[in-house]
Amino acid sequence: MSERFHDIVLTVNGEDVRERVDARKTLVDFLREDLSLTGSHVGCEHGVCGACTVRVDGVVLRGCLMLAVQCDGAHVETIEGVSDRGEIADLQSAFETRNALQCGYCTPGMLLTAQELLARGGVPSRDEIRAHISGNYCRCTGYQAIVDAVEAVAQARAGGRR
Amino acid sequence: MKPAPFAYERARSLDHAIELMGAEDACLLAGGQSLIATLNMRLSRPQLIVDINRVSGLDRIALSNGQIEIGALVRYAQAERSTEIAAHAPLIAKALPFIGHPAIRNRGTIGGSIAFGDPAAELPACFVALDGEAVIAGPSGIRVVKADAFYKGLFESALTPRDVLTAIRIPVATSETRTAFAELARRHGDYAMVGLAATARAVGRALSDVRLVFFGVGTMPVRARTAEAALAAGDVEAAVKAISTDLDPPDDVQASGAVKRQLAGVLLRRVARQLTGEDA
Numbered sequence A: 001m002s003e004r005f006h007d008i009v010l011t012v013n014g015e016d017v018r019e020r021v022d023a024r025k026t027l028v029d030f031l032r033e034d035l036s037l038t039g040s041h042v043g044c045e046h047g048v049c050g051a052c053t054v055r056v057d058g059v060v061l062r063g064c065l066m067l068a069v070q071c072d073g074a075h076v077e078t079i080e081g082v083s084d085r086g087e088i089a090d091l092q093s094a095f096e097t098r099n100a101l102q103c104g105y106c107t108p109g110m111l112l113t114a115q116e117l118l119a120r121g122g123v124p125s126r127d128e129i130r131a132h133i134s135g136n137y138c139r140c141t142g143y144q145a146i147v148d149a150v151e152a153v154a155q156a157r158a159g160g161r162r
Numbered sequence B: 001m002k003p004a005p006f007a008y009e010r011a012r013s014l015d016h017a018i019e020l021m022g023a024e025d026a027c028l029l030a031g032g033q034s035l036i037a038t039l040n041m042r043l044s045r046p047q048l049i050v051d052i053n054r055v056s057g058l059d060r061i062a063l064s065n066g067q068i069e070i071g072a073l074v075r076y077a078q079a080e081r082s083t084e085i086a087a088h089a090p091l092i093a094k095a096l097p098f099i100g101h102p103a104i105r106n107r108g109t110i111g112g113s114i115a116f117g118d119p120a121a122e123l124p125a126c127f128v129a130l131d132g133e134a135v136i137a138g139p140s141g142i143r144v145v146k147a148d149a150f151y152k153g154l155f156e157s158a159l160t161p162r163d164v165l166t167a168i169r170i171p172v173a174t175s176e177t178r179t180a181f182a183e184l185a186r187r188h189g190d191y192a193m194v195g196l197a198a199t200a201r202a203v204g205r206a207l208s209d210v211r212l213v214f215f216g217v218g219t220m221p222v223r224a225r226t227a228e229a230a231l232a233a234g235d236v237e238a239a240v241k242a243i244s245t246d247l248d249p250p251d252d253v254q255a256s257g258a259v260k261r262q263l264a265g266v267l268l269r270r271v272a273r274q275l276t277g278e279d280a
Helices: A027-034 A079-084 A089-097 A107-118 A126-132 A144-157 B014-020 B035-040 B076-081 B083-088 B090-098 B110-116 B122-129 B225-232 B236-246 B257-276
Strands: A005-012 A015-022 A053-056 A059-062 A075-077 B007-010 B026-029 B048-051 B061-064 B067-071 B133-138 B141-146 B151-153 B164-171 B177-184 B194-203 B206-215
Touching: A015 A027, A027 A053, A053 A107, A059 A107, A079 A107, A089 A107, A089 A144, A107 A126, A107 A144, A126 A144, B014 B048, B014 B133, B014 B164, B026 B035, B061 B083, B067 B083, B067 B110, B076 B090, B083 B090, B090 B122, B090 B177, B090 B194, B110 B122, B110 B164, B122 B177, B122 B194, B122 B206, B177 B257, B194 B257, B206 B225, B206 B257, B225 B236, B225 B257, B236 B257
Parallel strands: A005 A075, B007 B048, B026 B048
Antiparallel strands: A005 A015, A053 A059, A053 A075, B061 B067, B067 B164, B133 B141, B133 B164, B177 B194, B194 B206
């Protein structure tokens, strides 16, 4: 008999998690409501805005377009984990220095998406940066400062001058 | 919004998926980048979700008998990295960067796009332009359906509720193959207002076997057959003129039908230049 509720076992930011979830619960709602990890935000709930961006098994995806029940056995990372590990300390610092955030609602998703591009190495062009963050909406900054910050970090990581 | 309640099953195999799909009001879940959005908005309210993401063997890209076979669970990002697709299915490689955004392409699947058949999506049009084949597994076994016969209407295809699309097959590009792709969208990654996927065979400086497939202009991918013949005859102006007989795009939230028809002509000129190599 097909069931609505399922037991899932996964890791979230490196910690083992065992929970019983309703099949209809999206990953981002699970993270926020069941695990109190509220750094991942809920915006449009249909995959357009990117506020809910999280990393699952090493790739960024939409937390609103994946069900928690699908994450059984997965390794999930959120902005809390990636931030605490210091993986993006330089990127966060660049965002602050260059005013690449105002209200901050889009920032966790923006950081995770930008980090996916930066992790490939090299210095992407501004057009490549814009294309990569095109699925993350920011209604405050006009993007210019965000592209500046990502570009500066790419150059710094590549050994160039800031 | 949040999805209405449903039961969930993770299919262990293709046969298990087909068996599960026998239930009342069941719905297949692949990448979920369209389905889960419609669940969230309660535009779809299935009783049962059958998740095929862990069915093994559906994420392969293989060459055989002059065809490239792309498994239904191949994700867009995987396809973008594939040297086989770049070499043997260049039209797909050209279209992929236009699909959604990186996070969507990390999760969305080739099979999901083909099976869902959104009339404004890129891959269904490419599939028809490439004269591909759909490999379908159902309760009575495997069958193969040509792309021209695959789409039946708005979100309707040769797939029955019990079927699982397992792969698409596309003829491998040869030295004579020409492909072209163009779309106009309000923002990069959005669904196109109008798009065009095209293939042809180069015969000296001329083109033959031209296939022009528009998307975002009807209830499914639309072949512009009069324009195809005109382009094969080397007459771009006649092909552009033929758009008005070949296409009758309805108004939608993106643009009026008249605007879409105008833009279709713009795309046709761009694609014609790509096909003849003037843009190369």
